[in-house]
Every structure is written in C-alpha cells, then in structure tokens.
Amino acid sequence: MSSPLRLGIAGLGTVGAGVVKITRQKAELLATRGGRPIEITAVSARNRDKDRGVNLSHYAWEDDPVKLATRDDVDVFVELMGGSDGPAKAATEAALKAGKDVVTANKAMLAHHGQELAQLAEDNNCVLRFEAAVAGGIPIIKSLTEGLAGNDIERIMGVMNGTCNYILTRMEDAGLSYEEAFAEADGLGYLEADPNLDVGGIDAGHKLSLLASIAFGTQVAFDAVELEGIGQVSIEDIRQAADMGYRIKLLGVTRMTGRGLEQTMTPCLVPAVSPLGQLQGGTNMVVVEGDQVGQVVLRGAGAGEGPTASAVMGDVMDIARGLRMTTFGQPASSLVAAQPAKSATPAPFYLRLALQDKPGAMAKVAAALGDAGVSIDRMRQYGHDQSTTAPVLIVTHKTTRPSLDAALEVLAGSDVVSGDPVALRIEKV
Ligand code: NAP
Ligand code: HSE
Numbered sequence: 001m002s003s004p005l006r007l008g009i010a011g012l013g014t015v016g017a018g019v020v021k022i023t024r025q026k027a028e029l030l031a032t033r034g035g036r037p038i039e040i041t042a043v044s045a046r047n048r049d050k051d052r053g054v055n056l057s058h059y060a061w062e063d064d065p066v067k068l069a070t071r072d073d074v075d076v077f078v079e080l081m082g083g084s085d086g087p088a089k090a091a092t093e094a095a096l097k098a099g100k101d102v103v104t105a106n107k108a109m110l111a112h113h114g115q116e117l118a119q120l121a122e123d124n125n126c127v128l129r130f131e132a133a134v135a136g137g138i139p140i141i142k143s144l145t146e147g148l149a150g151n152d153i154e155r156i157m158g159v160m161n162g163t164c165n166y167i168l169t170r171m172e173d174a175g176l177s178y179e180e181a182f183a184e185a186d187g188l189g190y191l192e193a194d195p196n197l198d199v200g201g202i203d204a205g206h207k208l209s210l211l212a213s214i215a216f217g218t219q220v221a222f223d224a225v226e227l228e229g230i231g232q233v234s235i236e237d238i239r240q241a242a243d244m245g246y247r248i249k250l251l252g253v254t255r256m257t258g259r260g261l262e263q264t265m266t267p268c269l270v271p272a273v274s275p276l277g278q279l280q281g282g283t284n285m286v287v288v289e290g291d292q293v294g295q296v297v298l299r300g301a302g303a304g305e306g307p308t309a310s311a312v313m314g315d316v317m318d319i320a321r322g323l324r325m326t327t328f329g330q331p332a333s334s335l336v337a338a339q340p341a342k343s344a345t346p347a348p349f350y351l352r353l354a355l356q357d358k359p360g361a362m363a364k365v366a367a368a369l370g371d372a373g374v375s376i377d378r379m380r381q382y383g384h385d386q387s388t389t390a391p392v393l394i395v396t397h398k399t400t401r402p403s404l405d406a407a408l409e410v411l412a413g414s415d416v417v418s419g420d421p422v423a424l425r426i427e428k429v
Contacts (some may be wrong), residue, residue, distance in 0.1 A: 002036040005320045006073055008100075010065035010091055011080030012045040012052050015105050015132065018309025019078060020054045030313070034320030044068040069095035076101045076319055078312065084108035089117075096120045096128065103315040105132035105308055108197075111206035111222040114213065115335065118327035128327045129315035134207040135160050135284040137307025138300040139314060144214045144288065145329035151290030153215035155255040157429060161204040162282030162302040163190045164230050164250040168267075169280050172238050172247065178231065190282065190303075200229035201250060205265040208252035211286070212263050214329045216256045217336060221263070224340030228266040232422055237352060240393055241269050241424075246350075247277040251427055253343075260341030269350050269426040275299070276429050287429065346398040348377060352422040353411070354389040355381070361416040365392070368414070372407035374399045389418045401425070 007023065009016055023030070023040055031037040042060040044067075045052075062068035069077040069091040077095035079102060081088045088109050095102050102121065104110070110117065110130055121128035131141045135158065144153070159165050163185055170181040182199065185191055190198075197203045209222040230250050241248050246269035254263045270276045275297050279285050284302030289295050301307035318325065328335060355361045362381070369376060375397040381390050396404070404423055411417045 004037040008074035010044040016080040018305035065091040070098040079104040107133035107206040114220040118332035132311035136302040158286035163198040212254040218338035221338035260339035348426040351394040354418040368410040
C-alpha cells in the first residue's frame with residue numbers, strides 16, 4: 001500500500017474531535033477506500049489539558065497552529081478553529097505557502113478571503129477544500145463542482161442555518177415566542193459564540209455566497225448578499241403564514257440575472273407542503289436547479305460533530321485518492337468579479353402593518369401601494385381589542401422589492417402606520 005496521508009489538525013472542538021474519532025475508528029475502511037492509510041501526526045488547540053473525549057497521546061502537540069501547518073510530517077492541514085481572520089487565516093496561508101493541501105470547515109474565512117486563498121492554493125500547486133463549510137453533512141460542494149458540472153445553474157435555494165430553522169420550527173410547533181425559542185436553542189448549545197451570526201443571517205449568508213461562486217463562476221461576493229435575520233419574525237407572522245398554507249424559513253436564494261448576481265438571505269414564506277416547508281428543526285436543505293438536470297434536492301444534518309466531520313473526511317479522502325479539484329470548481333483566475341444586483345425578481349409579498357384605527361387609514365395604504373404599482377391580492381384586518389392600532393395583513397400580487405419599498409417609504413412618512421412593517425417574500429419553490 002502507498003505511503004500514509006498525514007494530517008495535522010488545528011482545532012479540537014466539536015468538529016475537530018469528530019475528525020479524530022473517524023480517523024481512528026475507521027482506519028481500515030478509509031485506507032481501503034483511499035488506497036493509502038490516513039494518519040494524524042500532529043494536533044493543535046488552545047488548551048492542551050482539556051478532556052476532549054478522544055485519546056490524543058499518539059500525536060505531536062503544537063500550541064501554535066502556524067507551526068503545525070508547516071511541519072514536515074504534515075501533508076494536509078485540517079483547519080477547524082474558525083474565525084474569518086486571525087490564526088485560522090494565518091495558518092491556512094502558511095500551510096499553502098509550504099505546499100500543504102488544506103481542508104477547512106470555515107465558511108467565514110472563505111466568504112471573506114476565498115478568492116485570495118484559492119489563488120494562493122493554485123499558485124502553490126495545492127488544493128483547498130471546504131465541503132464542511134456549507135450545510136454541514138450535505139455534500140453540496142461535491143454535487144455542484146462534480147456531479148452537476150455539465151449544467152448551467154439557474155437557481156440555488158436553501159435553508160442553511162440549522163439554528164434559525166430550529167427557532168422558527170419551535171415557534172410554529174410549540175407556539176413559543178421568538179425570545180423563548182431563542183433561549184431554548186441557546187440551552188441546547190446551538191448558537192454560535194456570537195448569536196447574531198446565526199439569527200442575523202450572516203452565517204447562512206456566508207454559505208450562500210460560496211455556493212453562488214461555484215454556481216456562477218464568480219468571485220465570492222459576501223458583502224453583496226442582501227441579508228435579513230429572523231429577529232423581526234413574530235409568532236403572529238408564523239400563525240398567519242400557516243393559516244394561508246405557508247411556513248416561514250430563513251431562505252437563501254441566488255440566481256444570475258441579466259442585471260447581475262442576486263443573492264438574498266431573508267425570511268420568506270414557502271408552501272407548507274413543499275420540501276423546504278416540511279423541513280424541521282436543525283436540518284438543512286439545498287435545492288439546485290440546473291438547465292439539464294432540473295431540480296435536485298439535498299437534505300441532511302447541517303451541523304454537529306458527526307455530520308460535519310463526515311464532510312471534512314470526504315475532502316480528505318479525495319486528496320488521498322489524488323483528486324486535485326480547484327477550490328470553486330474552476331481555476332481561481334477564471335472567476336469573474338461578480339456584478340451584484342439587488343433582488344428584483346418579481347414575487348408576491350406578505351405584508352403586516354400596524355395601522356392607526358381611524359377613518360381613511362386603509363385608503364392611504366391602498367393608495368401608497370397602488371401608486372408604486374403594487375397590486376393587492378388579499379387583505380384582512382384582524383382582531384384587536386382596545387388598542388389604537390389595528391393589525392392588517394396584505395398579500396400582494398407579484399411585484400418587485402424595490403416597488404414595495406417605495407410604497408413602504410411613503411407609508412413610513414404618513415400618519416397611518418405605526419412601527420416597522422414586516423415584509424416577507426413568498427418564494428415559489
Ligand atoms: P469549537 O467547538 O469552538 O472548536 C474550536 C477549536 O479551535 C477548539 O478546540 C479551540 O481550542 C481551537 N482554537 C481556537 N482558537 C485557537 C488558536 N488560536 N489556536 C489553536 N486552537 C484554537 O468550534 P467547532 O464547532 O468545532 O467549529 C470549527 C469550525 O467548523 C468553524 O469554522 C465552524 O464555523 C465550522 N463548522 C462547525 C460546525 C458545527 O456543527 N460545529 C458545522 C459546520 C462548520 P480549545 O478547545 O482549546 O479552546
Ligand atoms: N451555526 C451553524 C448552524 C452551524 O446553526 O447551522 C453549522 O454551520
């Protein structure tokens with residue numbers, strides 16, 4: 001059998017410990033499938049004394065991940081520390097410059113520095129792989145770069161943040177408020193160290209920008225993702241959506257239009273009976289639409305030790321087998337600068353307004369929408385007791401977000417709407 005492929009693993013938390021376990025427990029299977037043994041030679045984390053539930057005594061220890069990345073006895077640097085910059089980026093760059101292949105689960109680093117790191121990898125005849133960075137255990141990067149490579153991709157949609165889906169699901173199923181569901185997710189350890197990465201849509205936006213790059217041959221354009229978190233979604237919205245046969249999901253959508261690249265990560269209404277509508281708890285789903293294949297749906301665990309380590313090992317196995325795939329499915333130098341376009345694909349919208357309960361208020365809303373060219377499909381004012389504002393729900397016919405925003409701006413300057421309106425796209429899936 002050929003010489004072993006030697007891994008240096010930086011980061012021994014949830015994902016890193018999972019990778020150590022698979023490498024040890026499945027050594028024979030991996031060697032048979034990869035055609036050579038997969039071995040860990042050195043590891044790194046902050047605290048050497050922490051019990052991680054795995055025996056690390058066989059491996060060399062490095063306090064400094066950059067030193068680990070450049071060791072002579074490391075062929076593949078496995079970056080599982082996290083963070084867009086700092087030690088993760090420094091060690092990844094050092095590894096590539098030293099001619100080591102790199103496998104990472106770090107979506108933040110790639111969303112911010114993907115282009116330069118992909119170029120650095122190619123300049124040094126190395127590969128940089130990141131299957132685990134998007135949708136956990138779902139092999140979406142492999143699907144896009146390999147199995148679907150013969151397609152023009154028309155649209156990618158997905159629920160790619162398990163924490164947000166858990167919160168929204170619990171609000172609907174258990175009738176919890178946003179705050180209660182958030183606290184529950186926190187108690188289960190689901191939230192990132194900075195919870196805004198999850199509920200603010202940033203983590204999912206990172207993932208979407210990476211998929212868009214592969215799908216459309218563009219340089220990663222995370223800064224151009226239109227982001228909206230789930231903090232404004234209330235139990236009332238969830239109930240009203242359910243009443244109309246919809247569920248609310250933090251949905252990523254990217255497509256290339258004649259105007260440029262659209263990337264949105266926003267709460268949307270999707271049909272409750274659709275695969276995306278049926279998605280429960282922390283599960284992820286990615287839907288890819290190709291001109292030849294039609295619609296492909298991938299569903300699976302979006303996070304956690306086993307699923308994420310499974311994706312890391314998929315990349316490691318490709319390297320063991322000698323597969324030298326480019327980072328984004330084509331040479332980095334051939335990725336074109338994305339021309340970002342604000343989402344203007346027509347869709348119906350769900351609108352919830354707190355309307356002053358006085359004569360003529362509804363007429364002003366109808367006029368503002370009509371003047372902006374927005375047509376009303378359904379409208380209802382629902383029960384309210386003694387309060388001076390009346391909750392009003394409107395579903396529009398297909399319109400564009402800019403047209404709707406024009407109407408909302410007029411209403412914001414009027415004396416009939418209180419607070420911020422909630423406006424959610426109804427996505428055809
Ligand atoms: P984690 O549990 O917080 O583990 C992070 C590890 O990195 C810890 O072992 C930590 O050391 C180590 N570390 C941090 N700074 C370091 C430094 N300066 N030098 C050396 N080691 C350092 O994180 P995780 O959940 O495993 O996530 C790792 C990566 O995978 C992140 O990029 C994350 O976004 C990505 N990811 C995670 C999941 C998931 O389900 N958890 C899913 C997909 C992608 P100590 O243990 O000593 O503190
Ligand atoms: N915080 C992320 C999530 C972890 O909830 O999906 C996996 O990337």
